[in-house]
Amino acid sequence: MDIPRILRSAIQQRMFPGAVVGTVDSKGVERIYCCGKSQYIEGEPLTACSIFDAASLTKVLPTSVLALMAIDQQACSLTTPVHTILPRFTGPHSRGVTVQHLLTHTVPYEIPLSKLKNRSAEEIFNTIVTTGFSRSPGRDYAYCNATSIVLGRVVEALWGQPLDVLGQTRLFSPLGMKDTTLHTPRSMGRVVPTEVDTWRGRVIRGEVHDESAWVLQDLLTPGSAGLFTTAPDILRFLQVLLHAPQQLFSEAMCDLIVQNYGEPLGKSIGLGFERNQPRYMGSYVSPGTVGKTGFTGCHFVADRTKGKGLVLLSNSTYPRRKYDARRIDRVRRAVTDSFFLKRFLL
Template sequence: MKEKIKGRIYQAIEEKVFPACAVGVVRKNGERIIVPAGRFTFDHSAPEINENSIFDTASITKSIPTSSLVLKLIDEGKLKAEDKLINFIPEFRNSNRENVLIKHLLTQILDYDFRLSEYKNEPPDKILKVIFTKEFKSRPGEKYFYTNATSILLGLVVERIFGESLDKLGEKYFFKPLQMKRTLFKPLKKFPKNEIVPTEIQEWRGGLIQGEVHDESAFALEKKMVVGSAGLFSTAPDLLNFLEMLLNNGSFNGKKYFSPKIINQIQTNQLVDIGQYAGLGWELNQPRYMGKHCREKTFGKTGFTGCVCVCDIEREVSFVILSNFTYPIRKPDAALINKFRSDIADIVFGNL
């Protein structure tokens, strides 16, 4: 399996899909392989990737730690999936404010029908006002619409219930006990730039983005808050620890993080009524990046920078891909990275 993965990574580097990549695979028993390859950039003198290279995981942040903290609250009875959003964020005031539930946020079924990146030049308070007041195109729960806004709202809910910021909560409840020592928001506070993989050369940001969140709306909002939609940086070994915990029904090294009930909700389709697939806090059964062997209970999360986590508890295996697909500039669509993701998934699930 390792040689097949390595060959596919080098093929992608050769095809200029990305210059840097780390793939990790973990089984329920803790057995793991990690394949780092490439360099920070396409320059032959750029630093080489190793298994401890830190990547911007982009929207993986939505599941780790944001949704995971929400699931922890639900597990402990401090929050219900059916609770109204306005119980925690009374400032939320579009005409559907009474009908927005926590489960709508966890499964991306709020039809915002706009891109937050359009507001990247606005101050944080203006961006939050848009999230709090923008009208939906359809009633909550009727249509799947993927947006950063839902996870930003979830992050605020989590912070208000716990009374601490999202970065500290992630560290306290997951990263520290799971020994994820190189996983954090704002990595330049702790690690030198030459350990963090760059994501894009962007005129709007004044050049190379390295060690700062790539996502535009998260970058704009970071002046005010830690953002639930993007901004987590991590490594392949660290994320494998989290995935190994999920494979073991919510336990890792004798410590319990989730109940079997919550683990079951993660891998159970919550959107049967609207003919879509999503688990609680995770995406579910998505062959476009989970490959041809993906099943109804296979769950995962992608990141725009070229990352993905995929977990299949029934088959006792998970994998992570970290890359800088957005370097040197973002591609017009996700076709190349989804082909790579699904090819890696086929190697992993096809070699069990």
């Protein structure tokens, strides 16, 4: 297996200072690969215990997973209109938005939240829930942080608790994910920095990297970003998803998750997860494979057919974020291909 060589090559090309990869095979055997340091200069060597800002992995874990669990327990359905759960969700075409639209990112948001980062948390959230849309939902795939922020509020309304509490009590603690949190980690010495941020004027370490999510934390727990975790903890989640999904979902829900909800749009879209995305899942996973990426340089892949899963955690945004995702996607794809079938040269 070429994973260590791929990681070393990526470090030499300055795609990230270091990375940790975790894999679980069809027999449940786990392996961890650590390479590089937390920073290019004077950084600590990365270990299995290194804690990363997992960015948009938050959209799945805990946000989508908690929503799917709520549906499983009949707290709502996929066709439940969002405005019946969140009365504040108003504006043109908003009444047609359902929970399924949130889970499949087919809500036609056109809000660039990055341009709202200098506003207050209340102003940002009010914009998200009251602006409305120029067209009806379900007609296009429109990936947007705002969608997951709304889903997070839906989850809170359905369960009657804050998202961070729900994540901890219903997912992280029960699954033994002892280093996973939606707060600043307690073990700051193990936290990997994400960026030298000119907007905040400091090195970002132990606080959410995404600017709008960082501002929103004054008001709520964003469902879009803010997850801090380790490779072993994500492997615990993958072990359950692959080999004991009944701990989280009914059999019917497991089948729903891997269906293609984007077929009418000519796309591959899972329920609460990304589905069949060769740009980072590579060429050798099975149809219906699910996963997620994070802007900081993270991703996970879960192939239920093969019973195999993988997580890569890195800080590719350090010391400065890179706007061309194709570079880190090459690494993601190479690592995933190496594990799922054969050697793959970076």
